[in-house]
Amino acid sequence: MNKFYFLVLASLSLSAQIKGVVKDSISGQPIPYVNIWVENESVGTTSGTDGSFSLDIKEEKVLVFSVLGFEIKRASSKSEIIFLTPKVFELKEVVIERPKFQREIEIGQKLQKKAIRISDKIGNLKALYFPFHESYAESRFFKKVKVFTQSQIANAKFKLRVLSLNSKGFPDADLIEEEIIVTVKKGRNENIINFEKYNLVFPDNGVFIVFETLFLDTNKSYTRFANQKSKAITYEPGLSYNLVEEENSFVFTSKGWYKFPRQPRSQKGDFKIYDNKVFEPAINLILTN
Incomplete structure (x- = not known):
């Protein structure tokens, strides 16, 4: 029988839960799957499909928010609504070549x-x-x-x-x-x-x-x-x-x-x-x- 081995990195502390939601600063729509962590600490979470998130922290911290297509943002853990700014991508001139899928x-x-x-x-x-x-x-x-x-x-x-x-x-x-x-x-x-x-x-x-x-x-x-x-x-x-x-x-x-x-x-x-x-x-x- 194959055995599952686990390596877990965790931190245990007395904590209180904070909650919030991450939204697009332009459309106001919630942003799912945002990578969220406490700055300089090993504590993190991910926003749900409705942009909501919660974290167990016992005092005010700086949170870092990162997701594809938006600028990284730092904000206080006391902020209940976090607005992320969409990135502006500079389009470059490219030559399009289609794959042949022969091998x-x-x-x-x-x-x-x-x-x-x-x-x-x-x-x-x-x-x-x-x-x-x-x-x-x-x-x-x-x-x-x-x-x-x-x-x-x-x-x-x-x-x-x-x-x-x-x-x-x-x-x-x-x-x-x-x-x-x-x-x-x-x-x-x-x-x-x-x-x-x-x-x-x-x-x-x-x-x-x-x-x-x-x-x-x-x-x-x-x-x-x-x-x-x-x-x-x-x-x-x-x-x-x-x-x-x-x-x-x-x-x-x-x-x-x-x-x-x-x-x-x-x-x-x-x-x-x-x-x-x-x-x-x-x-x-x-x-x-």
Whole structure:
């Protein structure tokens, strides 16, 4: 029987709940799936489909609001209505080329039997870097993305994003200006997301595929971990991870992006398999010509 392993990052404190709603400053319409966190702290949430959100914090804090297509905003936790300003995008002259879909290349690791899941409350953006290789030159269009998940509940949702590379080698700007929300089944699943309509071309300096956890009430699950009497909250679905040698895995927290560290050497017993390995998101990319 396969075992589910969980790594949970959580903070416990006496708290009070604050509530609010996020809206478009122009249309006044609610904005769903906004990434919200307390500045410089490991506390966060996601707005629901009606733009509403709640957070357990015991005093006034500065909240950071971030979502695709809008400017990042900082506001007091006492504010009940948060208005976000839509971004203005400067259109560039481009040459449109349509993919032919005559052949495919799949890049990325197969899901390992020893793959684990990481279900974490904070660190909700997990990214895998795909460097460009000469063998992709004739098949540079994105066709599909595969994301391997393990979920304890049905119909859990996550957000999928595609980010460019900045000058320091970290994730940067969104390459697709559209929210991609994926709903998954209960259990272990290979989720295939079609990218044909975007006509997205693989950048010369590589690309990041990003899995974003949504801290929604409908994604909540409760798990009892080893040596714990009470159950802890996890947010589904959990992303599957392979153990690899390469260091192409990144995670985002309130302090910014950082690389997944290598596991310690000379571990014992069942943990020996982690020795000097890196947890890599089980995400594959399918290219076409």
